[in-house]
Amino acid sequence: KNEVEQSPQNLTAQEGEFITINCSYSVGISALHWLQQHPGGGIVSLFMLSSGKKKHGRLIATINIQEKHSSLHITASHPRDSAVYICAVILRGGADGLTFGKGTHLIIQP
Amino acid sequence: EAQVTQNPRYLITVTGKKLTVTCSQNMNHEYMSWYRQDPGLGLRQIYYSMNVEVTDKGDVPEGYKVSRKEKRNFPLILESPSPNQTSLYFCASSHNWVNGYTFGSGTRLTVV
Numbered sequence: 721k722n723e724v725e726q727s728p729q730n731l732t733a734q735e736g737e738f739i740t741i742n743c744s745y746s747v748g749i750s751a752l753h754w755l756q757q758h759p760g761g762g763i764v765s766l767f768m769l770s771s772g773k774k775k776h777g778r779l780i781a782t783i784n785i786q787e788k789h790s791s792l793h794i795t796a797s798h799p800r801d802s803a804v805y806i807c808a809v810i811l812r813g814g815a816d817g818l819t820f821g822k823g824t825h826l827i828i829q830p
Numbered sequence: 831e832a833q834v835t836q837n838p839r840y841l842i843t844v845t846g847k848k849l850t851v852t853c854s855q856n857m858n859h860e861y862m863s864w865y866r867q868d869p870g871l872g873l874r875q876i877y878y879s880m881n882v883e884v885t886d887k888g889d890v891p892e893g894y895k896v897s898r899k900e901k902r903n904f905p906l907i908l909e910s911p912s913p914n915q916t917s918l919y920f921c922a923s924s925h926n927w928v929n930g931y932t933f934g935s936g937t938r939l940t941v942v
Contacts, residue, residue, distance in 0.1 A: 751929060763920060763933040806873065816888065817863045818922075818931070822872035 726807050726821035734829055739794040741824045743807030746788065753818065754781050754792050755806040763806075766792075797828045832857045836921050836934035843911055843941055851906045851937050853921035859932075861924040862904040863888070864896065866917040867936075873920070879904055911941040 723746045733739055743752070754766040767774050767781040769790060774781050778797075783790040794801055804825050808818040834855045843849055855862065863878035865888075875888030879898040893915055895907040904923075908915060921934040 753929075753931065755933075761918060761936045761938075763922075763936075765931050765933070768929040768931075808873075816886065817861070817875055817878045818865075818873075819875075820865075820873040822870070 724807055724809055724819055724821040726805075726824050728824060729822070730825045730827075732827045732829065733797055735798060737797050737828075739797050739801070739826065739828075741792045741805050741807075741826070743790045743792070743821055744788055745809050748812040749785075749788075750810040750812045752783055752790050752810070753808045754790075755808060757804040757806060757823070759803070766805075794826075799828045799830050802827050832932065834921055834923050834932050834934040836919075836937050839935060839937060841937060841939050843939070845912055845941055846910050849908050849911060849939075851908075851919060851921075851939070853904045853906065853934055854902050855904075855923040855932070856902065857923060857925075857932065858901065859923035859925050859930075860901070861926055862898065863922050863924075864894070864904070864906050865920045865922065866890065867920065868917050876906070876919075911939075913941045915939065916941050 725744050727742045751770045753768050755763050756766050757763045769783040778795045780793040804823040806823045807821040837852045860881045864876040865873045867873045874890045876894050877896040879885045882901050885896050898904050919937045922931050924931045
């Protein structure tokens with residue numbers, strides 16, 4: 721069974737800091753998703769990656785397939801970035817959907 | 831607006847009283863799935879459906895049923911709810927099972 725590990729579990733930073741959240745997984749995957757969950761509970765899909773790097777505004781996601789590792793970076797962090805960030809993978813050859821990490825709880829202080 | 835609609839948002843019920851949480855999507859997605867989220871355990875998949883009349887178990891299917899009679903709807907049925915099914919539930923849909931996931935707003939269920 722694939723394990724998806726995220727680090728850190730909790731992260732508190734000051735506004736403006738560069739943030740990195742890491743995700744590692746143990747078996748081959750077809751794709752990896754980064755999700756954002758705000759305190760109200762709703763989940764939003766930020767990125768889907770199968771290779772390389774993607775950027776959207778201040779968010780950057782990278783994946784290294786050989787090392788089975790992905791990172792989510794936030795540049796110039798802002799209090800509105802405070803949320804839980806969840807890594808989820810699609811196993812290679814499987815049609816059974818997402819396997820999730822336990823999430824990283826990020827707080828950005830003004 | 832493209833969306834996944836879950837109802838109800840909040841539900842308090844008693845042990846053993848059958849309930850259904852509805853999920854509907856307007857994007858003509860083939861793939862739909864249900865998850866529960868619990869503190870310390872994160873999100874776990876309950877059931878998924880590749881298309882109409884095609885469903886399969888996820889990681890935690892015990893105590894739940896689903897049906898997919900139409901492409902847009904994927905209700906979650908708890909025939910005899912128990913307190914350990916108290917959780918936050920999410921429905922999601924996708925064009926295929928790899929990308930483009932859209933999540934519903936969640937249903938917070940309390941079973942007393």
